[in-house]
Amino acid sequence: MSRVFVHDGQTTHEEHLDAFCASPTTPYFVWLHIDGRKEDARHIAGRLSDMPEPAISALVAQETRPRCTFMGPGALINLRGPGVEAEGDFGDALVSIRIWAQKGRVISVSYRTLAALEPIMARMMNGTIHDPGDLIACLAQEITDVLDPEVAELGDTLDDIESEISEEGPTESRRRVSAIRATAIAYRRFIAPQRQAIERLAMAEAPWLEDDDRLHLQEAADRCARMAEELEAVRERSALAHEGLTDLRAEQMNLQALIISIVALVFLPLTFITGLLGMNVDGIPYAHEPWAFWGVVGVCAALAGAITAWFIASHWLKR
Structure with missing residues (x-):
């Protein structure tokens, strides 16, 4: 179901969508999050915003890549991060969230549950998020906080495999190396363009972005750059380890x-x-x-x- 968070300049509370649409007052900041699996995201977004039609189409698109595009009064931002493991979804390795941001308003749509979403909603209710810049910066940081340990774990697991090659069979090691390489490739596919999108947003002259928001966005972009470099190193090391295990298996067969x-x-x-x-x-x-x-x-x-x-x-x- 869709969730509407309203910040009146002092406190933050959650409202029902129909009640918010019927309210004659314009809040200081509102965040609407839509679950695209259960609701008509296009219809709901149209009720609350005067977005350009291309932005609405991009907001409800099924297949997305990280991007940052300015359209009219706002910006369309697509980010990717780890999803909730309990759902057991099959698809891309990283879950997409589509965001429309303009002064005083953010509309987000997701078709799978982003792991960073609940902590951001909790921070919104605690009153630490006051405007679109705060929300997007916090979301970018939360995604990198969740993703960074997973990327580091890929390298650590590969280190363990390289040190245990002589102790376990090459067949099992090759299977684990192949899984790590596939994960690194899937992650890097989205991490590299996500860095570019965050950097572009941090440098944009948007009135709803403050200086501290730009600093947080730049920090998130730097971490994405580091993760992209580490994923590239993991991919290359996995290829070398795979070749070494293949040679070891051939030697054993000989x-x-x-x-x-x-x-x-x-x-x-x-x-x-x-x-x-x-x-x-x-x-x-x-x-x-x-x-x-x-x-x-x-x-x-x-x-x-x-x-x-x-x-x-x-x-x-x-x-």
């Missing part, structure tokens, strides 16, 4: 093939001897002697020992 070949070479002459003596024809020497069986066994054992000794002397078993 070693196993070598062992099998050595065993086959040891038993090849023994198989020939037993096959030759096992023919059902007359004339086999010592066929009726009581010691013949153990004699053949002794000859085979001696031959197998000699072949094995030759392999050891030739360092085949150490390759």
Whole structure:
């Protein structure tokens, strides 16, 4: 359901949408958040704002990338951040929130629940957010606060895999490295343009942006830049680790093939001897002697020992 937060210059309270639309007074600052999965976001946004039609279309778009575009009296800002894990949504790695900001008013739309949304709503109700600049700056900072540990965890996990390659099988390590690389690529797809969007907003000459808001936005942009660089490093390290694990797996397979070949070479002459003596024809020497069986066994054992000794002397078993 949509939620309307109204700040009258002193305190902040939440109102029902219909009651707010029927109120004749214009508040100092209002924030309307719309859950696009349950409501007609286009209709609700049209009731509260005179946004340009392209801005409304962008606000309710299903597929978005981080951006900051000024249109008429306000700006359209798309940001991305981690979603709520309990929902189990399948889609992009980062959840999108679309924001229309103008003097005294912010309208936001989301189709999946952003993890940073509840803390921002709590700060709004506590009275720490007084205008659109405060809201967007706090949202950008909250997103980076939630996302930064996840990016750092990717690098830490990759460090652990690189140190444990000799302890666990290459197949499991390759699977974990592939998952880390895929996550890093998915995150970087949105983090890099999000940095540009926040920087553009911080440098914009918007009347509803104050100096402290610009400082907070610039700090969030710097953190996005650092995360983008770290994600790029994780992606490159994952590729190198994947190649190393592939080489390690190939080496292990070659070693196993070598062992099998050595065993086959040891038993090849023994198989020939037993096959030759096992023919059902007359004339086999010592066929009726009581010691013949153990004699053949002794000859085979001696031959197998000699072949094995030759392999050891030739360092085949150490390759």
